[in-house]
């Protein structure tokens with residue numbers, strides 16, 4: 255065991271990972287036991303059971319106050335009691351840690367703090383870890399969340415689908431084929447055909463969300479040390495699937511029409527790129543749609559270079575004004591494009607159903623890795639997804655979802671016009687969820703994130719999608735309710751005006 259974190263991926267340097275603390279517990283004000291005693295007892299149990307191992311860092315006091323919903327003196331008293339018991343200690347250089355009690359015996363059995371810093375997968379960026387946790391704290395307005403609000407998800411229709419499944423003679427309790435349920439693959443194939451993509455079920459692999467598709471491709475198709483080209487900013491910078499597999503990133507500039515083919519060609523040659531990753535429709539985070547001309551040029555340039563493309567179509571069906579141009583996969587005659595899709599962005603992020611369409615040997619190779627990692631996406635989810643698609647529910651739901659997203663988009667744009675004019679500029683997205691807010695004055699993203707948090711707002715700052723960015727926010731009109739947006743945008747404007 256060495257004592258270092260896995261080296262940070264290039265461009266991903268940030269302060270250390272957030273301390274862990276279970277968030278599903280708060281002291282009970284109605285209990286006869288004082289709050290500080292409840293906290294001390296809870297922490298003591300965590301330490302005694304080994305859930306918090308020797309040497310683990312506790313969250314800073316201010317953070318503890320917020321998470322536990324108590325004031326500073328309560329936390330200080332509780333920590334004082336644990337310090338007196340020798341269970342925690344302050345360290346020079348700052349921070350409170352679970353006392354290192356490692357004896358020769360624990361040394362032999364290993365120190366978990368070393369292990370958790372040892373694996374080959376990079377940890378999430380600290381801000382992403384914070385967001386992943388804070389999204390479940392009540393009371394915060396989620397201004398950047400990349401999923402539809404629960405009230406925009408099709409609960410009633412999905413209940414019908416599930417009720418239909420429960421009428422089957424037997425529920426789907428077995429594993430499915432390596433490529434996934436044939437019924438679901440046939441349904442996805444028909445759905446892709448409506449978007450112009452011809453992929454028969456043998457060319458489709460069902461994944462646990464599009465995210466797993468990215469992971470399988472990173473692990474299965476790209477050698478360590480190879481380079482992938484991508485838009486900068488990009489969703490891909492906010493996850494570490496590729497860097498953890500030893501793949502390097504080379505970010506390409508975007509203009510209002512998407513990737514710039516000449517820049518791409520030059521960089522592909524310079525970096526000897528192995529693949530291009532692109533989100534051509536309703537790009538995450540900028541909302542940009544690559545126009546038809548650019549798509550053709552892109553196919554032409556990459557064709558000359560023999561460069562494979564990974565097309566992420568996560569948002570393509572979420573058009574609000576008019577359908578986007580044909581997907582790159584629909585223009586592909588050589589089997590050079592892998593196309594990713596998902597049910598997460600329209601129907602249900604929780605079902606965890608996505609797909610990869612590509613040449614048969616490629617999807618079979620990826621299916622083989624998938625069989626070694628999870629034996630397939632949940633059979634229940636696959637059956638629900640198949641009924642959802644074959645029953646025509648999806649198309650009907652998209653119709654309603656688009657209307658409701660249009661309303662929220664209009665509201666967000668109007669609020670930005672009223673409160674952010676003179677502070678920032680922004681795009682008018684033609685689909686998807688995002689507005690890429692460009693602040694007129696750059697500033698430290700973490701400062702704005704923290705100030706917003708204290709004001710009750712959860713932000714996705716631009717640095718999550720481009721490590722050097724200091725002037726953007728990814729706003730989403732898909733999650734916060736209209737009433738929340740009306741409260742949040744003036745607050746946000748105030749914070750921007752005050753410089754975070």
Ligand SMILES: Cc1ncc(COP(=O)(O)O)c(C=O)c1O
Pocket residue numbers: 400462463464465466489533538566568595596597598603607608
């Ligand atoms: C561009 C893009 N691709 C893929 C994903 C992963 O989605 P899921 O794994 O939920 O299908 C996301 C989610 O935010 C995304 O924005």
